[in-house]
Amino acid sequence: MAIRVSIFDDNKRLLDSLNVLIDGSPGFQIAGTFINCSDLESKIEKSQPDVILMDIEMPGINGIEAVKIVKHHFPHINVLMQTAFENDENVFEAICAGASGYILKNTPPSRILECIVEVYQGGSPMSPSVARKVLGFLQKPKPEEAKISSYENYNLSIREKEVLSCLVKGMSYKMIADNCSITYETVRSHMKNIYEKLHVASMTEAVAKAINQKIVM
Amino acid sequence: MAIRVSIFDDNKRLLDSLNVLIDGSPGFQIAGTFINCSDLESKIEKSQPDVILMDIEMPGINGIEAVKIVKHHFPHINVLMQTAFENDENVFEAICAGASGYILKNTPPSRILECIVEVYQGGSPMSPSVARKVLGFLQKPKPEEAKISSYENYNLSIREKEVLSCLVKGMSYKMIADNCSITYETVRSHMKNIYEKLHVASMTEAVAKAINQKIVM
DNA sequence: AAATAAATCCCCGAATTAGGGGATTTTTTG
DNA sequence: CAAAAAATCCCCTAATTCGGGGATTTATTT
Numbered sequence: 001m002a003i004r005v006s007i008f009d010d011n012k013r014l015l016d017s018l019n020v021l022i023d024g025s026p027g028f029q030i031a032g033t034f035i036n037c038s039d040l041e042s043k044i045e046k047s048q049p050d051v052i053l054m055d056i057e058m059p060g061i062n063g064i065e066a067v068k069i070v071k072h073h074f075p076h077i078n079v080l081m082q083t084a085f086e087n088d089e090n091v092f093e094a095i096c097a098g099a100s101g102y103i104l105k106n107t108p109p110s111r112i113l114e115c116i117v118e119v120y121q122g123g124s125p126m127s128p129s130v131a132r133k134v135l136g137f138l139q140k141p142k143p144e145e146a147k148i149s150s151y152e153n154y155n156l157s158i159r160e161k162e163v164l165s166c167l168v169k170g171m172s173y174k175m176i177a178d179n180c181s182i183t184y185e186t187v188r189s190h191m192k193n194i195y196e197k198l199h200v201a202s203m204t205e206a207v208a209k210a211i212n213q214k215i216v217m
Numbered sequence: 218m219a220i221r222v223s224i225f226d227d228n229k230r231l232l233d234s235l236n237v238l239i240d241g242s243p244g245f246q247i248a249g250t251f252i253n254c255s256d257l258e259s260k261i262e263k264s265q266p267d268v269i270l271m272d273i274e275m276p277g278i279n280g281i282e283a284v285k286i287v288k289h290h291f292p293h294i295n296v297l298m299q300t301a302f303e304n305d306e307n308v309f310e311a312i313c314a315g316a317s318g319y320i321l322k323n324t325p326p327s328r329i330l331e332c333i334v335e336v337y338q339g340g341s342p343m344s345p346s347v348a349r350k351v352l353g354f355l356q357k358p359k360p361e362e363a364k365i366s367s368y369e370n371y372n373l374s375i376r377e378k379e380v381l382s383c384l385v386k387g388m389s390y391k392m393i394a395d396n397c398s399i400t401y402e403t404v405r406s407h408m409k410n411i412y413e414k415l416h417v418a419s420m421t422e423a424v425a426k427a428i429n430q431k432i433v434m
Numbered sequence: 435a436a437a438t439a440a441a442t443c444c445c446c447g448a449a450t451t452a453g454g455g456g457a458t459t460t461t462t463t464g
Numbered sequence: 465c466a467a468a469a470a471a472t473c474c475c476c477t478a479a480t481t482c483g484g485g486g487a488t489t490t491a492t493t494t
Contacts, residue, residue: 095355101348123345124352131318131341131348137355138312157470170422172450186472192453193470202480203451205387207424374440389480403442409483410440419450420481 002029003120006049008066009082010035010058014105018053021109028113037061040069049077051120054099056083056090064093071098078119082107091133101125102134154197154215163190165216168207219246220337223266225283226299227252227275231322235270238326245330254278257286266294268337270329271316273300273307281310288315295336299324308350318342319351371414371432380407382433385424 005022007030009015015033023030032047038060044052052070056063067079078100083090086104094102101119103112104127115125126134156164159180166176173191177184191206198215200206210216222239224247226232232250240247249264255277261269269287273280284296295317300307303321311319318336320329321344332342343351373381376397383393390408394401408423415432417423427433 092355095352098356100352101345118345121345122349124343124348125345126341126343126348128318128335128338128340128342131343131351132339134348134351134355135312135317135341138309138351139315159471167421168425170417170419170425172419174450182471183473185474188451189472189474191451195452200387201452202387202389204384204420204424207421208385208387208428211425211428376441391480399441400443402444405481406442406444408481412482418482 002027003116004029004031004048004050005053005116006030006032006034006044006047006051007053008034008037008058008063009053009055011055014055018112021112022116025113028116037063037066037069040066041073044070044074044077051116052077052079053116054079054081056081056094057085064090064097067094067097067099078122080115080119080125086127086130086133088133088136091130092137095134102130103127104130154213156194156197156215160190160194160197161216163187164194164206164210167191167203168210168216219244220333221246221248221265221267222270222333223247223249223251223261223264223268224270225251225254225275225280226270226272228272231272235329238329239333242330245333254280254283254286257283258290261287261291261294268333269294269296270333271296271298273298273311274302281307281314284311284314284316295339297332297336297342303344303347303350305350305353308347309354312351319347320344321347371430373411373414373432377407377411377414378433380404381411381423381427384408384420385427385433 005028007015007018007022009018012035015035019030019033022028031049032043034043036058037043040061054063054066054070058066061069063081063083067081070077070079075098079098080101080103081094081099082103082105084105091102101115101124103115103125107115107127118125162180163176166179171179173184173187177187180187191203194206195201198206198209200209222245224232224235224239226235229252232252236247236250239245248266249260251260253275254260257278271280271283271287275283278286280298280300284298287294287296292315296315297318297320298311298316299320299322301322308319318332318341320332320342324332324344335342379397380393383396388396390401390404394404397404408420411423412418415423415426417426
């Protein structure tokens with residue numbers, strides 16, 4: 001049984017050549033070709049595709065919005081994104097939106113067919129340069145965390161961090177005192193030091209800074 | 218100039234066949250073949266590879282540990298991981314460790330050569346099924362966030378959100394009143410409503426919840 | 435048109451926090 | 465070992481926040 005493919009691309013010429021390519025290849029069948037995403041759901045319901053080939057740059061509803069809609073209403077349909085430009089935000093957003101693959105428009109026709117099959121089989125073909133960006137998203141978080149904890153080291157003492165984390169949980173001085181088995185006055189003392197080290201002057205500021213700067217987890 | 222490739226694989230037979238494949242292909246050159254990662258740094262220094270083909274499952278230092286060492290001492294060398302099993306943890310860890318590509322052992326020889334070139338050129342070739350897992354890592358966090366903002370909709374009014382965001386910035390009631398051009402008492406009134414909607418009873422709790430639940434940005 | 439929600443304002447008293455002073459005892463470290 | 469840092473405790477006053485009451489004027493929705 002042939003893989004049914006619907007294509008969304010505002011470039012009429014490209015749309016046609018993809019149509020010819022896919023429909024003319026054994027094992028593939030064009031379910032529908034569309035130059036925009038208006039009335040997207042009915043277009044999909046009528047064409048009943050197994051795989052959608054989606055251009056990112058489109059007037060009106062763009063490819064990323066479209067993927068969100070598709071995955072929301074037809075989660076079983078796998079979407080292969082196609083783009084001329086590979087900028088970080090687009091790649092990231094498309095993936096988060098639920099795209100199953102991401103290839104560049106300069107991908108050779110034979111490879112496009114392979115990618116459609118791979119997507120259909122549950123894989124996620126990506127152009128190597130796109131894949132590198134994707135790996136970057138996963139690898140980045142590491143150094144950032146390192147930066148935060150090394151760059152802005154407020155060098156709070158262990159007790160101070162403990163008190164601060166109690167504060168973030170919403171405890172009052174009294175509760176913190178109880179929790180840490182120290183007196184109210186000691187809590188106050190720690191708080192004063194925390195304020196000085198964090199350069200803040202209120203509980204709320206301290207909490208906000210503690211969370212945002214990931215001083216406490 | 219040929220791409221210099223070093224291979225690490227504990228399977229002697231596979232190592233030999235990869236050696237023959239790569240060294241026998243134009244544009245490629247074997248820099249070294251090794252059945253384990255002991256004394257890794259000197260092995261790399263002596264062989265001077267452009268790309269490393271690294272098996273994950275190895276006795277002693279495994280492939281993931283090895284990547285970490287490689288990327289730490291020779292960040293310019295791109296590592297292509299190769300594995301028989303594609304379990305989530307390995308994929309994730311290898312990527313975080315700094316691997317540039319990740320292919321399965323059943324990848325056909327011609328494709329392996331392509332992948333080496335892609336890695337060498339700064340791309341990140343991945344077997345489609347691996348890529349799908351990688352996308353999964355990025356897509357997972359989303360639904361959580363979506364849950365938080367849709368599931369737990371505290372339906373704060375616009376003014377309440379405004380007040381809350383001032384609070385998160387560390388403002389006092391007075392400052393908020395000034396900032397929003399309302400009286401101190403109105404701020405209090407909003408705060409009471411916020412506390413009720415958020416199910417909290419102090420500024421600190423409100424701030425912590427606002428940040429953690431991403432109610433304000 | 436009536437009901438609901440949002441936004442605004444007011445008062446009181448009790449509780450909590452902030453800022454300014456201290457001081458003592460452990461640890462840690464040069 | 466001496467100096468520095470961390471952790472503990474205390475008092476006073478001023479400022480701020482919290483939990484109860486209210487009330488009025490706009491939107492918004494039904």
